Amino acid sequence: MILNVLACVALALAALPAVMCLLNLPIFRGPGRSREDARPVSVLIPARNEAERIERTLVAVLADPDPELDVVVMDDHSEDETAAIVNRIAASDPRLRLVQAPPLPEGWNGKQHACYALAGHARHETLVFLDADVELTRDAVPRIAAHAGHAEAALVSGFPRQVTRSFLERLLIPLIHFVLLGFLPLRAMRRSKDPSFGAGCGQLMVARRDAYVQTGGHAAIRSSRHDGVMLPRTFRRAGYGTDLFDATELASTRMYEDAAGVWNGLAKNATEGMASPKAILPWTILLLGGQVLPVVLFLFGVISGTWAFATIVGAIALGLVYATRTALAVRFRQPASSVILHPLGIVMLLAIQYFALIREARGRRVAWKGR
Numbered sequence: 001m002i003l004n005v006l007a008c009v010a011l012a013l014a015a016l017p018a019v020m021c022l023l024n025l026p027i028f029r030g031p032g033r034s035r036e037d038a039r040p041v042s043v044l045i046p047a048r049n050e051a052e053r054i055e056r057t058l059v060a061v062l063a064d065p066d067p068e069l070d071v072v073v074m075d076d077h078s079e080d081e082t083a084a085i086v087n088r089i090a091a092s093d094p095r096l097r098l099v100q101a102p103p104l105p106e107g108w109n110g111k112q113h114a115c116y117a118l119a120g121h122a123r124h125e126t127l128v129f130l131d132a133d134v135e136l137t138r139d140a141v142p143r144i145a146a147h148a149g150h151a152e153a154a155l156v157s158g159f160p161r162q163v164t165r166s167f168l169e170r171l172l173i174p175l176i177h178f179v180l181l182g183f184l185p186l187r188a189m190r191r192s193k194d195p196s197f198g199a200g201c202g203q204l205m206v207a208r209r210d211a212y213v214q215t216g217g218h219a220a221i222r223s224s225r226h227d228g229v230m231l232p233r234t235f236r237r238a239g240y241g242t243d244l245f246d247a248t249e250l251a252s253t254r255m256y257e258d259a260a261g262v263w264n265g266l267a268k269n270a271t272e273g274m275a276s277p278k279a280i281l282p283w284t285i286l287l288l289g290g291q292v293l294p295v296v297l298f299l300f301g302v303i304s305g306t307w308a309f310a311t312i313v314g315a316i317a318l319g320l321v322y323a324t325r326t327a328l329a330v331r332f333r334q335p336a337s338s339v340i341l342h343p344l345g346i347v348m349l350l351a352i353q354y355f356a357l358i359r360e361a362r363g364r365r366v367a368w369k370g371r
Contacts, residue, residue, distance in 0.1 A: 007313035013290030014317040017182025031147035038145035042122035046114035048076040050132040063138040116218035140250040154211035154240035157200035158247030163254040198233030226269035270356035294318040
């Protein structure tokens with residue numbers, strides 16, 4: 001009896017993200033190919049110790065021939081050759097400027113401080129905040145500018161293609177799209193300005209300057225490490241709409257390069273998202289119950305040799321799990337191994353959330369770039 005109840009719960013919890021993805025995927029689109037109505041933009045790039053990546057990023061941004069393009073890189077007290085590389089490129093393209101970050105005030109996160117300072121250097125009314133490790137395609141800037149010009153929202157953010165190479169990267173990074181599209185109703189998000197629907201990707205965000213100034217922008221989230229969630233919520237609290245777009249065709253990035261980077265990178269802002277004290281239990285139930293329990297029920301039936309109701313329902317739930325992850329992997333060019341090992345990825349993701357929550361409770365936040 002208990003197994004039958006668990007099987008029904010597993011099926012219901014597996015069906016939730018499956019149905020949500022089915023509804024979200026058709027409307028989670030990228031910018032069109034038209035460049036008409038593309039407004040002038042200021043591309044604002046905070047950079048700290050990005051010597052290995054910054055040149056590729058800038059070459060791609062500056063591939064846009066628009067003479068009004070404004071690109072500003074803020075060197076945030078780098079200890080490598082970041083500033084020298086930017087200066088060399090700026091010498092041959094006056095659309096690029098390098099500025100130095102002011103000293104970090106107490107109570108500020110480094111990235112939020114750099115982004116806020118960058119906004120003050122922008123020449124145009126459309127602000128494109130771009131992480132230094134995000135590489136754009138040659139036509140990305142005008143397409144993003146045109147998309148922002150047509151959007152009703154004051155803040156839109158794109159989700160780049162996530163390049164993964166190491167085992168933990170492949171296991172965990174693709175779950176970004178699963179969590180986003182499996183649990184956020186995009187249609188409801190676009191109709192409402194409720195802060196609880198606030199979501200975004202801090203790697204690529206586009207804001208209207210007037211709304212940015214009115215809301216306080218990154219100053220309003222100065223101590224946060226999770227601008228992808230906290231900045232959209234700030235805009236929504238002020239009465240502005242926010243939206244998302246698929247940047248798979250326009251941008252790519254490798255977020256982390258080793259297991260420690262993946263673990264600490266996902267843990268650094270976890271307590272402002274899934275690992276907050278109010279959210280951790282619901283997320284645990286949703287993810288373990290819908291994505292891991294079906295595997296347990298199915299394997300129990302296979303090992304015991306009893307194809308009872310619980311095993312059959314568990315198999316159906318497991319089918320939904322893998323159908324959902326396969327659809328996401330195909331759409332967003334994710335590795336097959338991330339699909340096969342999806343339940344293990346969910347367990348690891350939750351482990352990181354609890355790791356972050358425990359460290360936060362003990363007053364020991366995860367360090368990140370010393371800022």
